[in-house]
Amino acid sequence: xxxxxxxxxxxxxxxxxxxxxxxxxxxxxxxxxxxxxxxxxxxxxxxxxxxxxxxxxxxxxxxxxxxxxxxxxxxxxxxxxxxxxxxxxxxxxxxxxxxxxxxxxxxxxxxxxxxxxxxxxxxxxxxxxxxxxxxxxxxxxxxxxxxxxxxxxxxxxxxxxxxxxxxxxxxxxxxxxxxxxxxxxxxxxxxxxxxxxxxxxxxxxxxxxxxxxxxxxxxxxxxxxxxxxxxxxxxxxxxxxx
Numbered sequence: 507x508x509x510x511x512x513x514x515x516x517x518x519x520x521x522x523x524x525x526x527x528x529x530x531x532x533x534x535x536x537x538x539x540x541x542x543x544x545x546x547x548x549x550x551x552x553x554x555x556x557x558x559x560x561x562x563x564x565x566x567x568x569x570x571x572x573x574x575x576x577x578x579x580x581x582x583x584x585x586x587x588x589x590x591x592x593x594x595x596x597x598x599x600x601x602x603x604x605x606x607x608x609x610x611x612x613x614x615x616x617x618x619x620x621x622x623x624x625x626x627x628x629x630x631x632x633x634x635x636x637x638x639x640x641x642x643x644x645x646x647x648x649x650x651x652x653x654x655x656x657x658x659x660x661x662x663x664x665x666x667x668x669x670x671x672x673x674x675x676x677x678x679x680x681x682x683x684x685x686x687x688x689x690x691x692x693x694x695x696x697x698x699x700x701x702x703x704x705x706x707x708x709x710x711x712x713x714x715x716x717x718x719x720x721x722x723x724x725x726x727x728x729x730x731x732x733x734x735x736x737x738x739x740x741x742x743x744x745x746x747x748x
Contacts, residue, residue, distance in 0.1 A: 511690065513613070513614075513689060513693055514614075514617055514618065514686065514689075516532050516533065516534055516618070517532060517533045518530040518531070518532055519531050519532060519533060519535075519536060533613045534613060534615045534618060534621065536613070537603070537606055537607075537612060537613045537614070537615055538599075538603060538615045538621075540606060541599060541602035541603045541606055541615070542599065542602075544602055544606075545598045545599065545602050548563065548566065548567055548570075548598075549567050549571075549598075551563060552564045552566060552567030552568075553567050553568075570594075570597075570598060571594065574590070574593060574594045574597050574598075574733065575590060575594075577593070577597075577730075577733065577734055577737055578590050578593055578737055581734060581737035581738055581741055582737050582740050582741045582744065583741070583744075583745075585744050586737065586740060586741070586744075589636075589740060592632075593733060593736060593737060593740075596625065596629075596732070596733055596736060597729055597730070597732075597733040600616060600625070600681070600728070600729040600732055600733070601725065601726060601729040603615045603616045603621075604616055604685060604724075604725030604726075604728060604729055605722065605725045605726075607685065607689060607725075608689075608692075608718060608721055608722065608725070614685050614689055616681055616682065616685045616728075617682065617685040617686045617689055618682065619678060619679070619682045621682075622677075622678035622679075622681045622682040623674065623675075623678040623682075625678070625732075626673070626674040626675075626677040626678035626732075627674050627678075629674070629677065629736050629739065630673055630674040630677075630739075633736075633739045633740055633742070633743045634743070636740065636743045636744070637742070637743035637744075637746060640743065640744055641743075641746055644746060645743070645746050646746075647746045648666070648670070648742055648743075648746035649663050649666040649667050649670065650662070650663055650666070651666070673735075673739065677732060677735055677736075680728070680731065680732075681728050681731075681732055684724055684728050685725075685728070688717075688720075688721045688724055689721070691717060692714060692717055692718065692721065
């Protein structure tokens with residue numbers, strides 16, 4: 507039986523080096539490219555006809571659009587409209603990367619901490635820049651919550667600063683850990699089914715089908731959690747004194 511961790515191995519598909527920089531095109535980059543292409547095709551072809559009574563593809567595209575639009579509207583407010591394209595792109599990209607990883611012989615880019623941390627770092631840096639650009643030094647009010655007595659700020663402010671800088675780590679680890687654990691579990695039970703043979707292997711196979719359904723739900727939930735936390739962080743940047 508192959509190691510359940512073998513599915514997460516990064517493999518070079520096109521060796522490319524720029525000086526001392528290794529810029530090789532890997533299986534991870536390939537599946538991220540596929541995720542971007544499929545997501546683009548979904549919205550381009552889904553919204554091309556703009557029918558009054560939408561077909562299946564248009565209905566899916568509209569559902570995803572409205573879902574993220576509602577998320578931004580409820581958690582950021584009217585000022586969040588300017589950042590809606592980025593948040594929609596983030597949600598759809600993570601969702602496609604998560605779900606494509608369930609296809610046999612595919613690869614899950616979000617099962618690697620470097621990918622999830624890169625996205626979380628972009629969110630963290632972007633939100634911080636927006637916070638200072640919109641509020642100036644008043645953005646620092648985020649670390650001094652309203653209603654906290656002045657003498658308690660000596661203890662509260664450092665905790666708020668620490669929790670703020672932990673955000674990219676918690677955001678990235680949550681997504682990475684869930685994808686890694688779920689796919690590892692599927693591989694382990696798949697190996698059990700092969701080892702037990704036709705007569706006794708039916709039980710792990712049934713469990714695999716159940717776990718695959720669960721993984722689909724988790725794939726959506728993790729994309730949702732990552733995106734809604736991004737919305738909450740953006741709301742903090744736009745309204746630090748709330």
